[in-house]
Amino acid sequence: MTQDAVLFQALSDPIRIRILYLLQEMELSVGELAHTLAQGQPTISKHLKALIDCGLVSRRKEGNWVFLRLGDASLVDPLFILLSRWANVHGHNPWLAADAARLTAINAERSAQAAAYFEAHAAEWDRLRALHVATEDVDKATLRAIGEHQLGEVVDIGTGTGTMIHLLADRADYIIGIDRSPEMLRFGRAKLLQKDVTNAELRQGDMNALELPAGSADTVILHQVLHYANRPAAVIAEAARILKPKGKMIVVDVAPHDREELRREHAHARLGFDDQEVLAFMASADLNGNVVEHLSGGPLTVTIWSAEPRSARLRAV
Structure with a gap:
């Protein structure tokens, strides 16, 4: 069977179209897809196999979990354009809403679980954050990544108790x-007062929707x-x-690992990121990204990425 025939055969079931729309929003596990679509996991797995075989969906194993995401953009993007045009003429699938x-x-359930964890552990957050990485080494590497860049107006997203501040x-x-947890912010403000930091403030907010101007x-x-x-x-x-046109973004996070207890006990949604994945996130956001440094030697490897808006790079050339 030709590739185009395999592709259209995979799209012959409406549940598979619904799966693609869901994965357009975010990565999901098989269980989450089954729950959302009110289908059994064996049924969803069968549909996913068809979508994976034709390249519309890819799977990513992380610890004991398997997550599904959209496949190659060269296949997926034209499909969504076609579906959008079809919906404009014939109306949207009634199941989509x-x-x-x-x-x-x-999403709300995931966020609530994380919020409960942060509220429960705010008082010992600095100690917990240092359990798996050498904080001093990461701090030094972060400063190296910033280099000679003029910090200016800084936004620390997910500030916790204000370590980066x-x-x-x-x-x-x-x-x-900015942090979502009021309890984290309470401890963070106390630390600012204790150390007499006067050029900073803490705000409650959501990292997915920052209440700050572009x-x-x-x-x-x-x-x-x-x-x-x-x-x-x-x-x-x-x-x-x-980010301003000549601004700089610094991302510090762990490399892929299989410490499943971090998901189970410490509310980690992801067990780390590989270099190319974060660089792809940055490219999709119109940023030029770079892998700055890998810090190993402990239970986990920490990676530092930097990025700047593409428009700034073009002006500099």
């Missing part, structure tokens, strides 16, 4: 630390926060939105 509502509920306060004009930050920091994100690509895109 219900599927989207259930997907929102899954204290590291960067002497070099920054002003720092806004192009308002000279420097954006995502320090050990991306692995808590249900949709890490969307977090990178939102961080890119607030």
Whole structure:
């Protein structure tokens, strides 16, 4: 059978179209797809095999979990253009709104689990954050990644208790630390007062929807926060939105690992990221990304990436 015949055969079942729409929003496990579509896991697995075989969906194993995502953009993008045109003429699939509502509920459940974890562990957050990485080494590497860049107005996304604020306060004009957890922010504000940091403030906010103007930050920091994100690509895109044309983004996170207890006990949504995955997130957000450094030697390897808007690179050439 030719590739185009395999592709269209895979699209012959409406459930598979619904799967593609769901994966357009975010990566999902087989169980989450089954729950959202109100189907048994064996049924969903059968549909996924057809979509994987034709290249519309790919699978990613992470610890004991398997996540599904959309496949090659050269196949998927034209398909969604076609589906959009079809919907404009014939109307949307009536299941899509219900599927989207259930997907929102899954997102809310994931977020609630993470929020409960942060509220319960805020008082010991600095100690927990250092369990698997050498904090001093990561801090030094972060400063190396920043280099001679003028920090200016800094936004620290997922600030926790403000570790990055204290590291960067002497070099920054002003720092806004954003975190979803009120309890984290309470401890963070106490630390700011204790150490007399006057050029920083902490705000409650969502890393997926920052209440900040576009192009308002000279420097954006995502320090050990991306692995808590249900949709890490969307977090990178939102961080890119607030970056000034000549700004710089620093991402610090762990490389892929199989420490399943971090998902189970510490609310990690992802068990690390490989270099190319984060660079792809950055490219999709119109950023030029670079792998700066890998820090190994402990239970986990930490990677530091940097990025700047493509428009700034073009002007410099």
